[in-house]
Amino acid sequence: MGQKILIVEDERELADILGAYLEVEGFTPIVAKDGKEGLSAFYENKPDLMLLDIMLPKVDGIKVCKEVRESSDIPVIMISAKSGEMDKVIALGIGADDYVTKPFSPLELIARVKAQLRRYEKSMDNSGMNREEISTGKLSLNKAAYTADVDGQSLTLTTKEFEILFFFARNPNQVFSKEQIYEGVCDDNSVTVYINRIREKLNKFNLDYIKTVWGAGYKFSAG
Ligand code: CA
Numbered sequence: 001m002g003q004k005i006l007i008v009e010d011e012r013e014l015a016d017i018l019g020a021y022l023e024v025e026g027f028t029p030i031v032a033k034d035g036k037e038g039l040s041a042f043y044e045n046k047p048d049l050m051l052l053d054i055m056l057p058k059v060d061g062i063k064v065c066k067e068v069r070e071s072s073d074i075p076v077i078m079i080s081a082k083s084g085e086m087d088k089v090i091a092l093g094i095g096a097d098d099y100v101t102k103p104f105s106p107l108e109l110i111a112r113v114k115a116q117l118r119r120y121e122k123s124m125d126n127s128g129m130n131r132e133e134i135s136t137g138k139l140s141l142n143k144a145a146y147t148a149d150v151d152g153q154s155l156t157l158t159t160k161e162f163e164i165l166f167f168f169a170r171n172p173n174q175v176f177s178k179e180q181i182y183e184g185v186c187d188d189n190s191v192t193v194y195i196n197r198i199r200e201k202l203n204k205f206n207l208d209y210i211k212t213v214w215g216a217g218y219k220f221s222a223g
Helices: 012-024 035-045 061-071 083-092 106-125 159-170 178-185 191-203
Strands: 004-008 028-032 049-053 076-080 098-101 133-136 139-142 147-150 153-155 210-213 217-220
Touching (some): 083 098, 106 133, 178 217
Parallel strands (some): 004 028, 049 076
Antiparallel strands (some): 133 139
């Protein structure tokens, strides 16, 4: 049985076409016709990837994506009827990995499905504690070479800055106090200074990956 692709789409004809194309490529399509059914199918079938229409009966695609993200980081490709809908998806930062706007070519969508699955498998391969390369969002970090880049452009960091950013990127969405950060990577407690410098450098690429959690510390989120 091939990798499971959950299609959440209320346009029956489109869902069937996508399902047929996916089957030809060796995938196992699962179709849900509204957001509620989509969520049940997600919990029940544990799909490898999700194709998610935005305008859906019962529960819309944005809500579905947000709920899926609470427990899973499988690739999610959003499907929208209007280009304006995508602005909302991006603005809300709901955690989708890619999107297409109707009408689109099924072959193009299949190519994106494959690309997302490759990217995801690669990140899973690297998910052990000893992994030396991390790619998250637009950021790539290579611990063997102590190099960082954003979308292929080099990001210059000092050794300490690199270690802090690497520490964060390896533990995404977890809140760390300053003490935990410097115990993890530094031998002194100028953590705030280092973090501010890293933020300034990331800001040049319009990335806001290190968030302040008031009263608790910091967390890294590339979503
Ligand atoms: Ca729809």
